[in-house]
Amino acid sequence: xxxxxxxxxxxxxxxxxxxxxxxxxxxxxxxxxxxxxxxxxxxxxxxxxxxxxxxxxxxxxxxxxxxxxxxxxxxxxxxxxxxxxxxxxxxxxxxxxxxxxxxxxxxxxxxxxxxxxxxxxxxxxxxxxxxxxxxxxxxxxxxxxxxxxxxxxxxxxxxxxxxxxxxxxxxxxxxxxxxxxxxxxxxxxxxxxxxxxxxxxxxxxxxxxxxxxxxxxxxxxxxxxxxxxxxxxxxxxxxxxxxxxxxxxxxxxxxxxxxxxxxxxxxxxxxxxxxxxxxxxxxxxxxxxxxxxxxxxxxxxxxxxxxxxxxxxxxxxxxxxxxxxxxxxxxxxxxxxxxxxxxxxxxxxxxxxxxxxxxxxxxxxxxxxxxxxxxxxxxxxxxxxxxxxxxxxxxxxxxxxxxxxxxxxxxxxxxxxxxxxxxx
Ligand code: RM4
Ligand code: MN
Ligand code: MN
Numbered sequence: 074x075x076x077x078x079x080x081x082x083x084x085x086x087x088x089x090x091x092x093x094x095x096x097x098x099x100x101x102x103x104x105x106x107x108x109x110x111x112x113x114x115x116x117x118x119x120x121x122x123x124x125x126x127x128x129x130x131x132x133x134x135x136x137x138x139x140x141x142x143x144x145x146x147x148x149x150x151x152x153x154x155x156x157x158x159x160x161x162x163x164x165x166x167x168x169x170x171x172x173x174x175x176x177x178x179x180x181x182x183x184x185x186x187x188x189x190x191x192x193x194x195x196x197x198x199x200x201x202x203x204x205x206x207x208x209x210x211x212x213x214x215x216x217x218x219x220x221x222x223x224x225x226x227x228x229x230x231x232x233x234x235x236x237x238x239x240x241x242x243x244x245x246x247x248x249x250x251x252x253x254x255x256x257x258x259x260x261x262x263x264x265x266x267x268x269x270x271x272x273x274x275x276x277x278x279x280x281x282x283x284x285x286x287x288x289x290x291x292x293x294x295x296x297x298x299x300x301x302x303x304x305x306x307x308x309x310x311x312x313x314x315x316x317x318x319x320x321x322x323x324x325x326x327x328x329x330x331x332x333x334x335x336x337x338x339x340x341x342x343x344x345x346x347x348x349x350x351x352x353x354x355x356x357x358x359x360x361x362x363x364x365x366x367x368x369x370x371x372x373x374x375x376x377x378x379x380x381x382x383x384x385x386x387x388x389x390x391x392x393x394x395x396x397x398x399x400x401x402x403x404x405x406x407x408x409x410x411x412x413x414x415x416x417x418x419x420x421x422x423x424x425x426x427x428x429x430x431x432x433x434x435x436x437x438x439x440x441x442x443x444x445x446x447x448x449x450x451x452x453x454x455x456x457x458x459x460x461x462x463x464x465x466x467x468x469x470x471x472x473x474x475x476x477x478x479x480x481x482x483x484x485x486x487x488x489x490x491x492x493x494x495x496x497x
Contacts, residue, residue, distance in 0.1 A: 074149070074483045076156040081468050084477070088469045095456035102452055109423045109454070112387060113461035116419060118349070118412050119163035119191035119394040120151045122171045125405070126494025128358065128398030137403055139484030140494040144171045145182055147494065150405060150484075152186025157474060159465035160412050163191040165394050166238070168231045169201055170495040176237040183238075191242070192284060192346065192392055193235035197224040198248035198292070211249035213269035214262040214298045221269050228273040236278060242346070242392055243277065244319055245270070246286040250293030250300070262298045267308055274312045284319035284345040284392060285309050289326045291356055301325070302334045309343055317345025321396055322372075323356040324348075332371040339379030346392025349415055358398045358497075360407050362414025369414065370450045373422035381427075387419075398497045403481055409471045413458065420454040 100106045125147050126140040141147040147164070154161040164183065166173070173179045183190065197212030205223065210216070212224035232243055249266065251257035274283055287305040288297055299305050302318055309316035318338050325331060338344035349361040351369070362369045380387050395411050398404070426445060433441040459469050468474040475481075 074153065074480060074487065076153065076474075076478070078466070080478060081156070081466065081474070084474045085463060085469050092456065092459055092463070092469055096460050099452075099454060099456040103424050103454065103457070104426075105424065106457055109420050109457050110461045110464070112423055113160075113416055113420055113458060114465055115388040116416065117160055117162040117388065117393065118415055119165045119392070120154060120161050120408055121165050121167070121194075121394060121396055121398075121496075122147045122151075123167045123494075123496030124395065124398045124408065125150045126492075126496055127404055128400060128497045130400060133400070134493075135400055136491065136493055137481070138490040138492070139481055139486075139488045140404075140492040142488060142492050142494070144173060144179065146488065147171065148179070148182050148186060148188065151188055153480065154405060154408055154412070154471075155187055157468050157471035158409060158412055158462055159467035160416060160462070161408070162187055163189045165191040165194060165244075166234070166240075167194040167196060167496065168227075168234055169196060173234055173238060180238060190235070190238040190240040191394060192244040193231050193238075193240045193242070194244045194246070195228045195231040197227055198246070208248075211247075211262070211298070213247055214249040214257075214266045216261075216265075221265060225269050225272045229276045232273075232276050232278075232281070235281075241280060242282040242284055243273070244284040244286055244346075244392075244394075245273070246288065246319075246321075247299055248288075248292050248297075250290075250297035251295050252293050253295055257296060257298075259296065263304075266298050267311060270308060270312055270316075274316060277315055279315075281315060282345055282392070283309075283312065283316045285312075285316060286319040286321055286324070286348065288321065288324035288356065302338060306338065306341070306343055309345075316343075318343050319346045319348065319392070320344070321348035321350070321356075322361075322369075323350050323352040323358060323396075327354070331368065332375045335372055336375040336379055339376070339383065342383070344379075344391060346394060348394055348396030349411060350395065350397040358396065360397055360399075360402070360414065361395065361411040362418060363410070366414065366418070367450055369418040370421050371446070373418040374425055374446065374449075377419075377422040377425070378427065405480070406472055406475060409475065413471070416458045416461070417454060420457050421449050421452070424452065424454060425449045
């Protein structure tokens with residue numbers, strides 16, 4: 074299903090007067106409103122190919138129908154999202170869930186939808202049909218060289234797919250670790266992992282980045298070999314200038330101060346990218362901003378501050394990706410909500426009066442510092458996000474238009490009720 078310009082225009086037409094009124098009000102509230110709108114226009118968030126179907130838990134999976142049955146249909150779904158918000162102009166592929174067979178055709182299809190290929194993701198946390206050796210006891214850390222070799226080769230294979238599609242980065246997330254004390258020699262596991270990563274790193278094209286994603290627990294519950302930002306940092310530091318840490322918001326121990334982690338990684342020049350989602354307990358993969366919107370804002374506050382301190386380009390110098398997936402919502406509506414929440418947090422962070430905040434910090438004026446941040450967070454900037462969309466030719470209310478056009482029903486008619494997308 075493809076949206077037409079007329080459908081979007083008609084939708085916007087009906088909402089325009091109300092939008093203009095809100096926008097005018099917001100402009101009076103926010104000094105740099107115009108600049109924020111411009112920055113939002115350049116900001117794109119990649120959609121994970123594995124989140125286009127309903128996510129499952131180990132207890133069950135409830136397909137909502139019309140799920141994409143192939144890589145092409147996944148690209149079409151992301152194209153739909155991008156048409157609705159003009160902020161999801163990239164797709165991040167997970168191999169082997171999404172192996173491209175005809176690179177040229179895949180590239181052309183993506184280009185038709187205005188999409189680029191973001192980071193490619195390797196998968197050594199599952200055994201695939203016909204796979205020779207098992208990852209039951211890890212992959213890059215494995216005690217057996219042959220298993221490590223197989224996992225290294227897989228990552229190199231993923232890089233090759235990425236090169237063909239025009240990706241610029243590889244994300245490595247390992248489930249490697251142990252479930253019981255004594256199972257693993259921590260130092261040897263670290264060393265094996267580092268050696269394996271060196272080989273993968275050596276296969277990266279010059280212009281590429283390697284993102285090493287950490288996670289505190291799950292599926293291993295005693296130790297994880299890339300368990301936190303310190304461990305990831307210690308690997309990427311040794312690997313070289315193309316290696317960076319990737320922060321997935323759901324991968325920390327409870328109550329971790331993620332914004333501080335982000336600030337320090339950025340300062341060290343080793344923050345590579347993000348997997349946005351939200352959580353209450355662990356790696357819940359809920360919609361970004363659904364549970365802790367203030368935390369999301371505080372993270373963006375550090376991002377904007379740290380990116381500017383290093384004169385980095387907000388839109389292009391870090392990898393911005395969503396990694397969310399769950400059981401109860403329409404996955405496309407859910408992704409629209411995530412993108413909206415991310416844009417809003419970014420807009421709020423851009424509205425923070427930096428100089429005033431710094432002055433408050435220098436004077437140990439704790440109250441003013443808090444007032445500044447909370448004022449930014451509590452000021453409604455949704456009209457700025459909507460205006461950025463309007464100017465880009467997207468919908469003023471993406472979820473509203475998705476619903477009023479009965480997109481899901483169309484997809485079910487096209488693809489069937491019982492389709493299951495590859496992925497989580
Ligand atoms: C992991 C991690 C990875 C993702 C897999 C599917 O928890 O977040 O980024 O690729 O899930
Ligand atoms: Mn992730
Ligand atoms: Mn995760």
